[in-house]
Amino acid sequence: MSFQAYIDNIKLKTGKSPADFRKLAKKKGFLDKAGIKATVKATQITDWLKADFQLGSGHAMAIYATFKGKTE
Template identity: 40%
Template structure:
């Protein structure tokens, strides 16, 4: 599953775009220095989100909407089209 696909699935599971989840996380006081386990628990308790999807969100919370180019342009299951992640939701594409 690509990194973007994890975020898209997170939107399906929560009904919130990644941008909306970021706003909710920041309102709770979560930021780049928040421990991953706290965010994982929050997503699991609130929406039943699994660890893999939650960790993709943790990456965005800590690092922003950019990922490594390691899988960009590859043909594997983890391939992404770009190093830029879309956080504004599927409907905006």
């Protein structure tokens, strides 16, 4: 599955885009203006996405990757 397919499937399942998840992650305290805070681990973010949005591991990692700057 391509990266874009992961993002498209997440949008279909949750109704949220990577930008929406970025806003929510900032509210949760995972991100700041520079990106992912140094004290935040990938598992904290992926566990949140799995619990609150019922995303699988691969889909949660795709959103995490967008936080790291991946776009394709």
